[in-house]
Amino acid sequence: DAKTTQPPSMDCAEGRAANLPCNHSTISGNEYVYWYRQIHSQGPQYIIHGLKNNETNEMASLIITEDRKSSTLILPHATLRDTAVYYCIVRRTTSGTYKYIFGTGTRLKVLA
């Protein structure tokens, strides 16, 4: 299973875009990239996922490089409520057994 590497912490000014990078250089062709976040000690919350193409939803955008070895999660207008730990995860897509392997994540602090 591919591993991910993220910076341990980042700060972002409220209202600005938060760009959270993730390195997954050993990713395989059928492995999706997922992003989750964890606010305080709650259960993680799904944000977005992608395979090859860039993706956007109501929460965020996901930019995946052409070689798929890294990705960036973009929160377009960060608010104080976006302060959380953000996890980048690689998961195999086969319809049988698969695993989500979490790393240590990036602690994002949004500053007023």
Added chain:
Amino acid sequence: NAGVTQTPKFQVLKTGQSMTLQCAQDMNHEYMSWYRQDPGMGLRLIHYSVGAGITDQGEVPNGYNVSRSTTEDFPLRLLSAAPSQTSVYFCASSRLGTGSNEQYFGPGTRLTVT
């Protein structure tokens, strides 16, 4: 939908005691999993299941047993609790197959072993 529920919310055990953490979901999800999260750390996968009667080990399975007799329930058993098992335990579920397959997480069980 209640989503993913976990009981108990808090538990204190003495070393050597056994107990079962309960997890249930009402979304008819095939995939269920257990994670532990130690202070300041990310989540580590303990065991997972892709359907009733099918379970497999994750990253840190030692000291834990699971079974999956129904689609809805996926209990985690601590056989003989140790202080190293003090952690927050999260259960999650998702669909299998094509689609987003996002995992839905429960609120967690905070376990202290003295």
